[in-house]
Amino acid sequence: MKYILLMSATKAGVDGYDAWSKKDVAAHMTVLRGITNQLTESGEFVATQGLAQPGEAKVVRGEKNGLPITDGIFPESKEFLLGYWIVDVANLERAYAIAGRISSAPGPGGVPTNMPIEVRQFATSVQPDGQ
Amino acid sequence: MKYMLMMNTMRTGRGVPEWPKKDLQAHIAFMIALNQELHERGELVSAEGLSFPDQARLVRAGKDGTPMTDGVFPESKEFLAGFWIIDVESPERAYVIGARISAAPGPGGSPLNIPIEVRPVMSGPPPEMLQ
DSSP: EEOOOOEHHHHHHHHHHHHOOOHHHHHHHHHHHHHHHHHHHHTTTEEEEEEEGGGEEEEOOOOOOSEEEOOOOOOOOOEEEEEEEEOOOOSHHHHHHHHHHHTTBBGGGGGGGGOOEEEEBBBBGGGGGGG | OEEEEEEEEEEESSGGGGGGHHHHHHHHHHHHHHHHHHHHTTTTTEEBBOGGGGOOOEEOOOOOOOOEEEEEOOTEEEEEEEEEEOOOOOOHHOOOOOOHHHBBHHHHGGGGOOOOEEEEEEEEEOGGOOO
């Protein structure tokens, strides 16, 4: 079963992350890369991506003539997706266990961030042409 | 350049499952045709739909690293309904595709004009952040 593990934060949280020391960011990234490597070895890894900063985010709507209208103003409360992992695992509990490991990746001073990770199953029934 | 196009929904509001079957079929046919077109142009990296919010869980690591799950979300929370990752020439092209998705047909065939969040995808952490 495929699940997506979503790591999100508000803009305030992202600003906090920008203030982390280089060493803390490096330690955080090392743990996340280690998790990706282990998932690759166990055959559970599908994909992972990090997204660019909220400052580069735009919301697009279609206008009546089909042209895009863009807006870059978001409410303070908005959660921005920071990155995600797609895993293909035997059961839901395994998806939770992986999310727990991501949540415990080290933050400032090596203390686990304990960030909430949203776990969602893929709606496989509406997949177009096997994409 | 890679972009992620995100379709978000609230837990409340017009539920897609309650749409008339004909409207749902038209919506899905639109999405399949769009994905096929993006695939033929070499712009589609991946597209996935996610299961409904009632199956979503937040996972945090407990002190001993075990996952703690929670399924209670604030009413204001936006849920990711689905996403596209595209590889396009310019942000403008990403916005055009975002507008096409935004204008997908809803109940009665009227364009939904739902907001689509467009974010650049990072290729990876900067080298100085790696140990």
